């Protein structure tokens with residue numbers, strides 16, 4: 211759904227400058243000649259809209275296949291004789307919930323084009339996708355239940371922290387970046403009276419739940435707690451609902467935070483809840499990007515953990531380094547607040563976290579140098595029409611993959627580990643004394659992977 215409040219805030223996420231035109235089913239960049247469709251009623255504003263749609267479809271198909279695999283696993287567990295009554299009851303309830311969960315997820319995500327053919331699970335695993343591999347459809351699934359079923363204490367603590375750091379500033383036009391299942395954005399819109407609140411995330415499951423619930427619908431989905439308290443807590447059907455429908459001006463957008471589809475200076479407040487340490491780009495780049503989204507005198511409100519996972523240890527910033535980076539990227543003054551709050555403490559789970567969150571309000575004092583356009587992957591992957599470079603890393607991966615494939619081809623239900631080690635030595639793939647130990651490590655990893663339970 212295009213809306214008159216959203217359109218003036220938008221700019222093309224591909225060329226970064228052209229305002230977007232409304233069309234019958236979404237938006238269009240006249241400069242790039244690219245259409246951005248709606249998914250459900252949410253604008254799909256990815257720089258490569260078709261590729262992104264394909265990736266999220268692939269993730270949906272992958273999740274559905276995983277659920278199917280899990281149902282078969284439960285069927286096999288139920289078939290084994292001699293189960294005690296309580297075990298049978300748990301397995302039967304879980305099996306029914308997994309089957310029902312797959313139907314509900316498929317129905318919820320039907321706007322993605324569920325009927326588009328999917329590949330086999332092996333193909334998805336082998337190809338990976340352009341999105342970060344640790345960001346699947348279900349990665350933050352627990353947030354859905356916290357936001358809209360049982361999380362009053364956590365949700366209230368979050369909005370209170372945001373209110374505290376915002377102080378007496380008027381929020382104006384707000385962007386919530388990486389909004390997840392949307393509760394904080396909804397609470398900002400409801401309790402802090404901004405003009406508009408744009409809710410952005412790239413995960414369609416979270417955003418479709420958020421959009422429906424904040425419109426006043428009730429959505430029912432199963433929760434699969436991490437450490438179930440009781441037998442019946444292994445799968446709990448939750449009713450997800452907002453306290454009341456959101457007033458007009460809460461606007462959902464599906465897009466990548468690295469290529470935000472907005473005009474420069476479109477917002478007076480940018481809120482980043484639990485996201486600055488999730489995004490793979492360096493913190494300084496993110497700070498410069500957020501600076502560019504803010505109008506003069508605007509502010510960045512951030513809150514959540516500061517646990518960076520960059521491969522480069524120099525980029526795993528402390529709070530002090532973040533504050534330096536904020537100053538260098540045009541923010542002053544910066545006020546911080548630290549609070550200890552519960553995190554994902556589901557009443558059905560024995561597992562919960564206690565987090566000392568950091569929040570800041572960083573006012574835009576001057577414009578920062580605009581960061582270069584984010585490119586997650588090179589064109590030979592994304593566009594697919596350039597030769598794939600044969601890098602040294604690829605060369606060694608090719609050899610390793612061939613060896614792995616060869617080992618797997620020798621697994622026939624009859625050969626032993628020692629038999630296969632002998633073949634590897636005979637084929638001169640490895641010296642005999644190394645082959646057995648290397649094979650044991652490889653098979654142990656395969657075995658562990660096969661044992662690992664998969665979460666709904």
Ligand SMILES: C[S@@+](CC[C@H](N)C(=O)[O-])C[C@H]1O[C@@H](n2cnc3c(N)ncnc32)[C@H](O)[C@@H]1O
Nearest residue numbers: 353388389390411412413465466467468483484
């Ligand atoms: C830790 S969760 C926090 C969710 C929400 N802010 C909350 O507090 O519940 C991180 C969120 O960032 C989103 N995210 C991660 N990378 C993103 C990206 N590149 N663009 C948009 N959203 C992203 C994830 O989908 C997820 O919803």
